[in-house]
Amino acid sequence: MDRPPALVLMYHQIVPDPMPRGWVPSRLADSRYGVRLSDFRRQMESLRNRGVPVVSLEDWLAGRSPSSPFSTGVCILTFDDGYESDHDLAAPVLDSMGFPATFFVSTGFLGMPGMLTPEKVVSLSGNPLFRIGSHGVSHRFLSQLSDRECRMELAGSLVRIRELTGQTEVDLSAPGGRTGPDLLRLAVSVGYRCLMTSEPGVLHSADDLFSIPRLPVLRHHAVAQFARLSDPSTFSFRMNRWIRSGRKSVRKMMDRVREISGRPLA
Numbered sequence: 001m002d003r004p005p006a007l008v009l010m011y012h013q014i015v016p017d018p019m020p021r022g023w024v025p026s027r028l029a030d031s032r033y034g035v036r037l038s039d040f041r042r043q044m045e046s047l048r049n050r051g052v053p054v055v056s057l058e059d060w061l062a063g064r065s066p067s068s069p070f071s072t073g074v075c076i077l078t079f080d081d082g083y084e085s086d087h088d089l090a091a092p093v094l095d096s097m098g099f100p101a102t103f104f105v106s107t108g109f110l111g112m113p114g115m116l117t118p119e120k121v122v123s124l125s126g127n128p129l130f131r132i133g134s135h136g137v138s139h140r141f142l143s144q145l146s147d148r149e150c151r152m153e154l155a156g157s158l159v160r161i162r163e164l165t166g167q168t169e170v171d172l173s174a175p176g177g178r179t180g181p182d183l184l185r186l187a188v189s190v191g192y193r194c195l196m197t198s199e200p201g202v203l204h205s206a207d208d209l210f211s212i213p214r215l216p217v218l219r220h221h222a223v224a225q226f227a228r229l230s231d232p233s234t235f236s237f238r239m240n241r242w243i244r245s246g247r248k249s250v251r252k253m254m255d256r257v258r259e260i261s262g263r264p265l266a
């Protein structure tokens with residue numbers, strides 16, 4: 001089947017803009033991953049205005065991506081961690097533009113301050129544009145767990161998501177982007193359909209469903225930079241610069257994470 005290359009974007013928290021008085025970010029979030037709502041809206045408008053098709057993974061897999069003149073590439077949108085902003089801020093923008101997205105939820109955090117409640121997960125999944133995926137239960141790095149612990153994280157979140165949404169097919173996004181052959185094997189055996197990583201790149205083949213590359217959209221990425229990256233005709237050309245910039249930011253962020261106490265998500 002002929003599928004165009006897909007650039008899979010990875011968002012985290014969307015931050016209110018302007019920030020309401022007294023607004024406290026989730027204690028689980030790292031501000032470098034928080035994209036301002038106004039930037040997010042402009043980024044989505046940029047995709048729409050330039051005619052970059054935004055498709056669901058299902059449509060891409062089924063070969064239902066728009067063909068020429070857009071056969072050069074499409075975008076797939078994902079959100080990690082399960083912030084309340086998925087429902088309150090991102091979803092209304094996506095819905096108004098008809099853009100599909102998958103929200104990967106760490107099910108153990110549902111209902112905590114700043115995170116999705118079970119009711120909001122149900123509400124998101126009731127919109128045909130949106131799917132809920134798993135980001136584990138506790139956001140522990142799955143590749144660092146024993147087989148037994150990893151299986152419990154994978155199965156526990158899968159069951160919870162199926163219970164809340166009725167979805168049979170559930171996708172997995174690896175917390176912290178930590179993957180490995182053991183995780184892949186367990187994800188397949190537990191029944192996941194695909195595994196999203198944080199390795200930068202473009203999805204070319206349905207053979208890569210358990211190593212789907214994604215690009216993080218970070219707070220500091222300006223809209224102009226975003227527009228260049230998400231231009232399908234220059235996916236590969238622009239990729240290097242974006243990857244370097246993303247890696248540098250993530251490296252800086254991880255250094256900062258090591259310095260401070262707490263356990264921000266990534």
Ligand SMILES: [Zn+2]
Nearest residue numbers: 080176265266
């Ligand atoms: Zn995460």
